[in-house]
Amino acid sequence: MRLFLALVVLLLMVTAPGLSAPDAYPTRPITFVVGFAPGGGADVFARALSEAARGILPQPVVVENRPGAGGTAANAYVSGRPADGYTLLFAHAGSSIITPIIANQPTLKWDAFDTIARIHGEEEWLMVKPDAPWKTMEELIAFAKANPRRVRVAGSAIGGIDSFVVLAWEKEAGIDVEYIPHEGGGPAVLAFLGGNAEMVVGNMSEFFQHFQARRMVPFVVASERRSPIFPQVVTFKEKGYDVVFAQWRSVLAPSGVPSSRIATLAVAFNRALGSEAWKRFNANARAVDLYLGPADFRRFLVNEEARLAKIIDELGLRSR
Amino acid sequence: MTAGVAWGIIGGAIPGISGAVAMALALPYTFSMDAATALIMLAGVWAGANYGGSIPAILMRMPGTPGSAAALLDGYELTRQGKAAKALGISLVCGTFGGLVSIIVLIALVVPLGNLVLAFGSPEIFALAFFGLTLIAGLSGKSMLKGLAAGAFGLLLTTVGLDTLTGSLRLTFGRRELLSGVDIISAMIGLFAVSEMFHQLAHPARRETPAVVDARTAFPTLAEFKEVWRATIVGTVVGLIVGVMPGAGATASSFVAYNEARRWSKRPELFGKGSMEGVAGPETANNAVQGGDLVPTLAIGIPGSNSAAIMLAALILHGIVPGPFLMSQHTELVFTLFAGLILVNLLMIPVGVVILRACLLALRLPPPSLVASILAIIFIGTFAADLFVLNPILALIFGVIGYGMRVTGFPPAATVLGLVLGFMVESELRRSLIISHGSWAVFVTHPISAVFLLATIGVLLYPVFLNYRRRRKTPVSPAAAPAGS
């Protein structure tokens, strides 16, 4: 009997630390999966965020590229990973909302994942050549109406936010332009610079150096308010066109991660935004911090999806 | 630096790990370095991988990177003839030559070339890719029809997945693994290497180990060099041109170089049977794209290939913003990079020789172990890239298809060519039509594109023309009409 009691006590002593110890997370490197090729906007963002989180999280965050299918190949991969907080997924509107809806793949949409945080965002700009014949929106609209499909706009793949800016603008303004999809922002810029398009749509992080080289000038921005980068450039909204889109970037995780780990990650990323490295990156990229924690981000996504889904239906994009 | 080159060669040699993947794996290690060192090390990985991929390609008919696929056409034949060491030696030396020349050209001409990049829009890229497809004629052997069918199959495979131009799903049959298409590396390895292994397993009495494998004779003699210098020059030129074009990289250039090397060779009939030039041409080309790829990267800030994109990522992570002002704002960095690029290409020779000898030893394994090991490497290699079991399964499926193709006389190389060029051909064609508002004349009104298309027509008609002239001279007997060609 005494032996039995002794064993019970021993057992309790051995397991007690495990029962009351805080969740020791993370104890090994965390993988941040990006559904786009190295060097692109998404990839660079992910790497910058990982760098900024170094020293804040006790383990490094390592970026892994899995490009394909407009970013959804990464979604597919991460959805199969264990929900232990060691695999994260890069997400933006294109890869987590639009493309899954268009491709009719609900298991790859944002709501099949856990939301960690929305991090930052960039505005969507339309650029033209410095010697473009249109100086105002009115002139451009008039020209486009008189010459349907004459104006060519280069941008990234259909299903990305870039394409939506243009498609929504066409609908709102009642014009018909030629949208030329490319595999990414880089090729789109090349097409524009090479004279194969009159306009290009995308983020200022891709455009600013070319603006400085006087090869392009901003024409209109798709934001709620005018941008502090170019305050003299109009917004679609003030011209009466409800074209408001932002390229926000965020972090998701497989569904089912313990909430304490989600909190750890969210807090860490929030703190990372205050780091010098991140501030420098944001300044160079001309991006704005748009941090939202897990719950707020989820609410944002619900609204964002509703908004985008409406446009998808209006444009007739759903895959049958 | 040396570590970078060594890792590049080894990584490239592992099937399933391409140059870009090897660089991405090395990228975290560069964070603690300063920008110049980081770039130089990544460049070393890049150069090494371009060579490393040819090691298994030549020795075991298994391309380590997509850019080495063309090398196996003749390289493996050379191995079967016991000349593996020479083939590897040529690959190394010619590759280094191509890399060096392309870097020198880069240094000298980066600014004017930068403007040239802008001249290569969708019509031009399509015309070049279409020109590349004429290689199918050369790969078809006896039956042009079979070659065309095999090539069409390869082209067809590239349409699987999400279409970036319209957002529609094609040929995925509801399987989400196919959303991003058929993995080219797995398909290539299946068509060439897995089928070869199945072949050996199905023919038990074959002794596949080459008769004599002497690592000491690795280096080509001067005389052998003279044999291949023509192909090397051709390869360098092709690599430079194709490298400068955004989107076209080592793989396309190696195939085009193979074709061109054969066209300009004094002994074209040897190609496919173990021609040294057939190794020199593609291997020079796939290293020579390095300089070309860096042109748009450094001059405009837009990467010319996945590998160049990683270099860009490294720049950005070190706080340097790439773009048209990179060269003027960071001149010392760029010049250090240039010097480093030359160094890493030179380093390839000593490092390469060491690794080469190690790999040649592997060939001495007895066949049962060798075959089993190769297959094991193939499957973990293809798994490693994406961590989906799908890729190894693709390798298996294409292994079966490849075997069937071999048995019935269809050239797997034509399918691989279709796989490599298909995406470019289709998407640039469609994009060109959008740019031209639906007018097909765009390919003629753009001068560079017109030149390539004329070359294509010329290449296709030339043998017909020759045939006609031959027939005019000698009367033809009725029974000689060839079948199926």
Added chain:
Amino acid sequence: MDSAVVRKDVIAAAVLVAFGAAVVAVGLKIPLGVATDPLGPRTFPVALGAGIAICGVLLVAGMLLFRSAPAGPGLLGDMDPEDEAAAEAGPFSLTRLVGAVAITAGYLAAFEPVGYLLSTWGYVLALMMLHGGAPGRSLVSTPPLVTLVLYLTFKYGLRIPVPEGILAPLLSR
């Protein structure tokens, strides 16, 4: 003309026609999406499928019309089934081929559930036995050696998460 070759070609041609027709059928149903280009997403797949089928038809037509041996040497040595069979090979064994494919399929099926270490061990062993000619000594030593080398290289050298399968409790401390 060698009847074995004729038979192979006829089968090949039939496969081409069937495959090509299937592709055309599926291709015509591809959704159009946001069709911004005149060709659209359907053109290529349908055209290629049709092309493949036509090649099959022409192959058969060519055989019927010409009835003579294929002309000229093949460009790539390994594409001549006749030469191949004549040269160095042993007799072709269908069972071995099927065996190789089946063993590999089994390996891939077991890859994730059973885990890398055990399934690769079994795979290498099975292949060596299928190939034949391996002394017992190497049947015992080579599979675990190869498995271990690959495992260590990929897991630790390249930091790739190799599936652990049923050994998971042992492997993740």
